[in-house]
Amino acid sequence: MQLTAGVIGCGNISKYHFSGLEKAGVRIKWVCDLNAATAKPWADKYQAQYTADYRAVLADPEVNLVNITALSFLHKAMCLDAIAAGKAVICEKTLAENADDALAIVQGAESAGTIFYTSYMKRFIPAVEQAKALLPKLGRILSTHIRAYQCWGNLWEDTSNTGFFGTPKGGMSEVRRRYGGGILVCGGSHILDLVVFLLGRPHRLFAQMHTPPGRDLDVQAAALLETANGIVHYEALAHPLHKIGFLRDGWDERFEINGTQGRLEMYSSAWTDIDTKASLLIHYDNVTGQAVEYRTAPQSPFDRAMAFFCANIAKGEQGAQSRLTGYDVDELIAHIKKSADTHQALDVTWRA
Numbered sequence: 001m002q003l004t005a006g007v008i009g010c011g012n013i014s015k016y017h018f019s020g021l022e023k024a025g026v027r028i029k030w031v032c033d034l035n036a037a038t039a040k041p042w043a044d045k046y047q048a049q050y051t052a053d054y055r056a057v058l059a060d061p062e063v064n065l066v067n068i069t070a071l072s073f074l075h076k077a078m079c080l081d082a083i084a085a086g087k088a089v090i091c092e093k094t095l096a097e098n099a100d101d102a103l104a105i106v107q108g109a110e111s112a113g114t115i116f117y118t119s120y121m122k123r124f125i126p127a128v129e130q131a132k133a134l135l136p137k138l139g140r141i142l143s144t145h146i147r148a149y150q151c152w153g154n155l156w157e158d159t160s161n162t163g164f165f166g167t168p169k170g171g172m173s174e175v176r177r178r179y180g181g182g183i184l185v186c187g188g189s190h191i192l193d194l195v196v197f198l199l200g201r202p203h204r205l206f207a208q209m210h211t212p213p214g215r216d217l218d219v220q221a222a223a224l225l226e227t228a229n230g231i232v233h234y235e236a237l238a239h240p241l242h243k244i245g246f247l248r249d250g251w252d253e254r255f256e257i258n259g260t261q262g263r264l265e266m267y268s269s270a271w272t273d274i275d276t277k278a279s280l281l282i283h284y285d286n287v288t289g290q291a292v293e294y295r296t297a298p299q300s301p302f303d304r305a306m307a308f309f310c311a312n313i314a315k316g317e318q319g320a321q322s323r324l325t326g327y328d329v330d331e332l333i334a335h336i337k338k339s340a341d342t343h344q345a346l347d348v349t350w351r352a
């Protein structure tokens, strides 16, 4: 089936989605953004129609795929309207502003039989896919350490209230307005998705978070998560260290999975460089005593994600990625916040 798409939201992240849709051979018929200047270059590039009203995209019977790259607080209305219009949906993370809204979206998609993806592209990093394939070689999984350390400057001690991370007096920081939260939502959501992808849904957790005085965004979220595949030590951290990480660029996102027969270590590159700097996987095998490094040429996981989504949509199948992906992460975020607020360990209540 030929796919005909509308792209709703033409800001920062959309260039990766346009690239993936183009490479997947999708016809881009509509581009939509409130800001005409942002959208027009894409309309020109793809000879697409421009609109500021996403409902015009949904009303076009030729459109069978809607790509949502608008801000997260807009996702609920856009996703539910796209589902009601009978379109397949690819939506950026995080799926919604809270777990209730994410649940409403995925239940809407499930009951309508809509092919529906939340795009957590880090699943599609070649080193992550390789790690998933090698998991059976680890034997019984004992312990996982996973972290997203991102260099956001010294928000711990700096009290300035301007700029992207600054909280103006009586106002909202730009990062919170755009993305719905601090490090937990921005960076921590991705690695929660990797926990579910690699180890399954956690059933219990205990979390702590830190929000500096005078700021409206968390700069640290740490948790112990219990899964059927052992304990997960999880942390998302906004830090001021410019030259840490395996590429010494301040980005320090990685996981280590330890089993009875081996260990996997994954080091990812920053999302802004993710199509030009490759991630790294190391597999230590306790049977052979060898450690093998997996290095690939840089490949955009956005392109790989979009190829996967579009191939499934063309076949009329949901395929191997569940509709619930975005809900799973938003439910874990809600439990982490609640555990940190109440200083209680919580059973995770999965509602879908």
Ligand SMILES: NC(=O)c1ccc[n+]([C@@H]2O[C@H](COP(=O)([O-])OP(=O)(O)OC[C@H]3O[C@@H](n4cnc5c(N)ncnc54)[C@H](O)[C@@H]3O)[C@@H](O)[C@H]2O)c1
Pocket (backbone or CB within 6 Å): 008, 009, 010, 011, 012, 013, 014, 032, 033, 034, 035, 038, 052, 054, 069, 070, 071, 072, 074, 092, 093, 094, 119, 121, 178, 179, 271
């Ligand atoms: N996967 C990742 O690593 C990653 C990284 C950054 C952002 N994101 C996600 O991508 C999404 C977009 O983030 P961004 O950085 O591109 O934000 P952005 O602010 O750069 O772009 C959002 C665009 O949406 C447009 N918009 C606002 N209201 C609209 C409406 N009613 N109809 C149509 N367009 C509207 C804005 O004009 C803007 O151009 C968010 O959900 C964010 O969480 C994901």
